[in-house]
Amino acid sequence: MYRQQKLKRLLEGICPRGVKEREPLSPYTTIRIGGRADWLIEPKNISEIKQLLETARAENIPWFVLGRGSNLLVSDRGLRGMVFHLSTPRPPITIKGFKNGQHLLEVEAGFPLSKLVRFGIENRLRGLEFLAGIPGSMGGAWAMNAGSYGKEIKEITAYLIILSSEGRMIRKGKKELGFAYRSLKLEPGEVILSGGIKLSSGEAESIQKETLKLWSQRRAAQPLNRLSCGSVFKNPPGDFAGRLIEKTGLKGVQRGGAQISSRHANFIVNQGGARAADVLYLMNLIRARVREQSGVLLEPEVRLWGCSLKEI
Ligand SMILES: Cc1cc2nc3c(=O)[nH]c(=O)nc-3n(C[C@H](O)[C@H](O)[C@H](O)COP(=O)(O)OP(=O)(O)OC[C@H]3O[C@@H](n4cnc5c(N)ncnc54)[C@H](O)[C@@H]3O)c2cc1C
Incomplete structure (x- = not known):
């Protein structure tokens, strides 16, 4: 005490x-x-x-x-x-310059992706369209190497400013950053503070059109009106986790307040009162069935804090 x-x-x-x-x-x-x-x-x-x-x-x-x-x-x-x-210190975005036809912007880690996408449209900056509809922060997007429709945040990243667990500020250029599919190699305890992104100029109308197109595709495919944590599993090489799960016939299966989405098999939604134990149960069930049926062991994309999946 x-x-x-x-x-x-x-x-x-x-x-x-x-x-x-x-x-x-x-x-x-x-x-x-x-x-x-x-x-x-x-x-x-x-x-x-x-x-x-x-x-x-x-x-x-x-x-x-x-x-x-x-x-x-x-x-x-x-x-x-x-x-x-992390909150977002002011200003959340600093324009650092323009070189070789590209604008360099420094963005704070706590800044929401949705606001950055809007900033891009308002300032005629092209390159952020694929982030539309991803409900994370910049820090989370870097830590996860977030992406969609064939693009990842690593492609527009120039550098990150990282605070080491000993409290040292380190600037790491793109080549030193270990981005991989839905991950970034961080040392234990490292915190991303901000980072530089490179964007090109474009016409506001065409940027908006592209953003809306991707947003509509997302809305048609994902249960965006339900509580979720996005894709639960990573896509295995050369395939889609959603396709493999759909094949098992588990879409719509419920446990407690959690359900394997009937819209997108790789989403688990909270229908009200779901517990982490319910979601873990469904994740274990999916992994076991996909392994049995397709021989593929799905790896979680969602980060598990204080809990884990069964070993199989
Ligand atoms: C409806 C929906 C749709 C989604 N669609 C997509 C999609 O199309 N593509 C995609 O990639 N993801 C998608 N996601 C998943 C998620 O939005 C992204 O992974 C996002 O980038 C996570 O950001 P966050 O700020 O919410 O991170 P959090 O969930 O808060 O954290 C995720 C991880 O990042 C770490 N982290 C966060 N900030 C920092 C920091 N500053 N320094 C160090 N580590 C940090 C956390 O410790 C944790 O390990 C979707 C999620 C939902 C709910």
């Missing part, structure tokens, strides 16, 4: 008004699932993040970085440790 109070004083000293104790995490995720975090902290600047990392290290407390929670499944038991919810 004494340790908890001491820690509370320490954390509130670093982030006045930004510390929440025993905070439920479900409202911070798009699937609205998850128990309480010991600490949910909203640092306002780099200095606060640095001090928080120092405290976590000194007190030997695990920490997690939360973006907009659109690719997360958090355990019903919640998380022991600190969850850093």
Whole structure:
């Protein structure tokens, strides 16, 4: 108890008004699932993040970085440790220059992709259209190498500014960044603070048209009006997880408040009151059936916090 109070004083000293104790995490995720975090902290600047990392290290407390929670499944038991919810310092976007026909913009990690896409249209900047409808933050998009319709965020990324777990700011150019399909190699405890993206000029009307086209395709294929965490499994090489799941006939199967979407087999939706245990049950069922039927072991795309899948 004494340790908890001491820690509370320490954390509130670093982030006045930004510390929440025993905070439920479900409202911070798009699937609205998850128990309480010991600490949910909203640092306002780099200095606060640095001090928080120092405290976590000194007190030997695990920490997690939360973006907009659109690719997360958090355990019903919640998380022991600190969850850093990054806000967006002002200005969220800095124009750095124009070279070889391309604009270089630096964007803060907490900035929502939806706002960046709108910024692109308003400023006649081409290259962000494929991000329309992905409900994450820039930090989350970099950490996941988010992508759609054959494009990934790595393609427009020039560099990232990363805070190491020891509190050092590192600038990593594209070649040093380990982007792969739906992942970026980060050292344990590293936090992406911001990054540079390269965009070309275009006509507002054609950028808007392309954005709307991709958005409509997404709306037709995905259950966007339901609570979800996006695609649950990664596509295996040369195939689609959705196709393999559909083949098993599991579309529409429910467990508790969770359902394998009848719109898109690679989505699990929260129909109300779903628990992480329900989603994990369905994920285990899907993996077992796909393995049995197609010989493919699906790997989760959604990040599991405080919970895990069965070994098969
Ligand atoms: C309806 C729907 C549709 C989706 N469609 C797509 C799609 O088409 N393509 C696609 O790729 N994804 C899609 N997603 C998944 C998700 O939106 C993306 O992965 C998104 O980039 C995650 O961003 P986030 O801010 O929500 O990250 P979170 O879910 O908060 O976090 C995801 C991971 O990123 C890490 N992270 C977040 N911010 C940082 C940071 N600053 N530094 C270090 N690590 C960080 C977290 O620790 C965690 O491991 C979809 C999700 C939904 C709900």
